[in-house]
Amino acid sequence: MIITKKYLYRKYVVEGLSVKEIAEEVNLTKHSIRGKLRRFGIRKKPFKIGNEIYDNRDWLYHQYVELNKGYTVIAKELGVSYTTILSRILYFGWKVKGHKDIDKGAPRRGKKHKEVSLIKIRETRQRKRIITSCFHCQKSIELVLSIYKRSENSFCNRDCFISYLKENRVICEDITDSAAYKEWRLRVYKRDRYRCKMPGCGSQSRDIAAHHIYPKKKYPEKKYEISNGITLCRSCHEKTYGKEEQFIEMLVRIVQTMSD
Known part of the structure; x- marks a missing residue:
């Protein structure tokens, strides 16, 4: 499902739903919903302008548009939160x-940088190195x-890494x-109605795969438990390659929500 400004405005302002309720409805985290509300500028209470320097439209226009600064840069220069700007x-x-x-x-x-700053920059660029041994062939290497x-x-090197993988390959049925x-x-x-269930995807593609949440x-x-499977589009499925365990907790919650 694609979260639009119109949808969030209707749910958050017109219907008066909380951030938690909206997050549960669209299977996203509360943090994601708050970020989208901020990005779209959606508020329940009207925004009020004060007397600070960043409240001056002309000043902020000069900094943000004419000087082409990012709002985080402006916020850092003023010592305020980036959400304020x-x-x-x-x-x-x-x-x-x-x-x-x-x-x-x-x-x-x-x-121009001050001499003190230049010294610090040089020191950070002189990376510390260590002598260790290769995990596979025990050859001495500098890292x-x-x-x-x-x-x-x-x-x-890469060849040594590939050799290690070949010798320690786990053959899966x-x-x-x-x-x-x-x-x-x-x-x-x-169960998933032939649609990708990855949060924030919203893909309607029929090019899908049944993903094992806990790697088989x-x-x-x-491997044959229905609760251990979830439908993903090809693009989302590829994102899990080699990182399956990082997605377990999130995908388990999604399946549990569908089962409730």
Whole structure:
């Protein structure tokens, strides 16, 4: 389902639903709904302009439109919340600029760094490095410290990594041609009405897949449970590749909501 400004205005202002009620209705988080309300400038109470410098339409127009600064940059310069600036931009009726629309160099263009700042920049660019060993062949390798901390297993090159994967490959039973799998897939599709259930997707495509919420490789006892399946479009299904466990909690909640 595509969340439009007209839909949110009707639900939030006209019908008086809370953020929680709207989130439950569209299967999204409360944080997502609040963000969309902010982005569309939808309020239950009328917005009031004060006497601060950012309340001055001409001043804000000069900063946001003429100097092409982002609202987060303006907020940081003034020491206020970015929503304070964003709400006034929406109130004055100006288009909210995306990341690509903002001139990132505008705040510092024509200015020179102080010597103290230059020293700090040089120090940050001199990355700390560490000597460790390849996880597969035990060859000595040099890595940037941040990369070493980010990954438990480090490899000397791509070929070594591929060799490790081949030697430690987990062979999974191919069940896609079995009658039991086809019956399970059909029951999942029928329950979900042949539509993608990924939050915020709204795709009406019939190019779908029955996704195992708990991967069948690690949880073979759950592979034919209907509660362990959910319909996803091909695009959303590809997003889960290699990251299946990161989606488990969210997809389980969606299935439970459909079952209630």
